[in-house]
Amino acid sequence: MKTAITGGAGFIGSHLVEHLLAAGDKVTVLDDLSTGRLENLRTVIGHRDFHFVEGSILDRAAVDRVVAGADRVFHLAAAVGVNLIVEHPLESLRTNIHGTEVVLDAVLESGASLLLASTSEIYGKNTSDSLSEESDRILGSALKSRWTYAAAKGIDEAFAHAYWRQFGLPVAIVRLFNTVGPRQTGRYGMVVPRLVKQALAGEPLTVYGDGHQTRCFSYVGDIVPAITRISEEESAYGNAYNLGGSYEISILTLAQRIVELLGSESPITLVPYEQAYAEGYEDMRRRVPNNSKAKDLVGFDPKTTLDQIIQNVAADHRPVKAPDPLGWKVTMAAN
Numbered sequence: 001m002k003t004a005i006t007g008g009a010g011f012i013g014s015h016l017v018e019h020l021l022a023a024g025d026k027v028t029v030l031d032d033l034s035t036g037r038l039e040n041l042r043t044v045i046g047h048r049d050f051h052f053v054e055g056s057i058l059d060r061a062a063v064d065r066v067v068a069g070a071d072r073v074f075h076l077a078a079a080v081g082v083n084l085i086v087e088h089p090l091e092s093l094r095t096n097i098h099g100t101e102v103v104l105d106a107v108l109e110s111g112a113s114l115l116l117a118s119t120s121e122i123y124g125k126n127t128s129d130s131l132s133e134e135s136d137r138i139l140g141s142a143l144k145s146r147w148t149y150a151a152a153k154g155i156d157e158a159f160a161h162a163y164w165r166q167f168g169l170p171v172a173i174v175r176l177f178n179t180v181g182p183r184q185t186g187r188y189g190m191v192v193p194r195l196v197k198q199a200l201a202g203e204p205l206t207v208y209g210d211g212h213q214t215r216c217f218s219y220v221g222d223i224v225p226a227i228t229r230i231s232e233e234e235s236a237y238g239n240a241y242n243l244g245g246s247y248e249i250s251i252l253t254l255a256q257r258i259v260e261l262l263g264s265e266s267p268i269t270l271v272p273y274e275q276a277y278a279e280g281y282e283d284m285r286r287r288v289p290n291n292s293k294a295k296d297l298v299g300f301d302p303k304t305t306l307d308q309i310i311q312n313v314a315a316d317h318r319p320v321k322a323p324d325p326l327g328w329k330v331t332m333a334a335n
């Protein structure tokens, strides 16, 4: 199968590239390397079935070049991470709304199918016990940059759905809930790599707010095969699927577990949101997925424990790298 991936040099995208090459796909990546890195693709650069194009999803000609001849496209390119969104609101909105429209249009013309990466952020402040795909979205003020990521991804979903309804574009949507693993950086606000790095450096672990906000973390090694399977199901077109971890944990307990598991002597410090972000920052207290729709479709049943996730992230941050814990061994064929 010929597959194109936007954002393939990023955290999730680079694991997807390895997974698909190992399964025998020919893979082309389009990435502007804004948050992604070529280093993430070190195991696949030079592979005869891998092709990398540096460019933006805002550039229609570049997108056309990459999707031409593809059977399927994964659209992962986006401005991701609270820090990035708050610091660069305009560029983020353009990438996350206009960029997706460019991709949808190019894929429609090419005749490929599309998988769109959306996010649990779109549920906003809905603290329900079990967020299903039909759950309400409760967003804060449109004047707070913090909510523009959720707003933009919501628009992306609406665009994708309209392309499906009006033009029959075969597009499926996945809503990812706090995906974690090797290669994710803490630079743009991702909590697990940031806390792990602090613990390994013996620095205080900075937990924002009162630390009682909860999340359900999932492992990239469980998410990538599920995304792939969903992209292969015709009945997924026109639908959205939650993909998240099943274990709910507060950020304070997460920090304590990281310290304990890594044998760190670091203290844990609570930092008020106003100090961590700009004045008026809002967070969601809780976010718990109902994964049953993805379980019914592709048997999604994430198995990696939080302890294992923390260990694998820590291994990625140590100066001497352990063998890749995901184990998708890409066999390098001679060109």
Ligand SMILES: NC(=O)c1ccc[n+]([C@@H]2O[C@H](COP(=O)([O-])OP(=O)(O)OC[C@H]3O[C@@H](n4cnc5c(N)ncnc54)[C@H](O)[C@@H]3O)[C@@H](O)[C@H]2O)c1
Pocket (backbone or CB within 6 Å): 006, 007, 008, 009, 010, 011, 012, 013, 030, 031, 032, 033, 034, 035, 036, 037, 055, 056, 057, 058, 075, 076, 077, 078, 079, 080, 095, 099, 117, 118, 119, 120, 175, 176, 177, 178, 179, 180
């Ligand atoms: N990591 C998570 O927990 C999570 C949760 C929900 C949704 N998602 C979604 O999954 C996708 C991948 O996220 P990630 O965590 O791997 O983040 P990431 O920042 O590592 O990956 C995004 C990639 O897109 C690229 N990119 C950004 N703007 C671009 C542009 N204009 N043109 C081309 N490439 C561009 C970046 O360079 C990067 O390689 C995103 O769509 C994100 O919204 C991720």
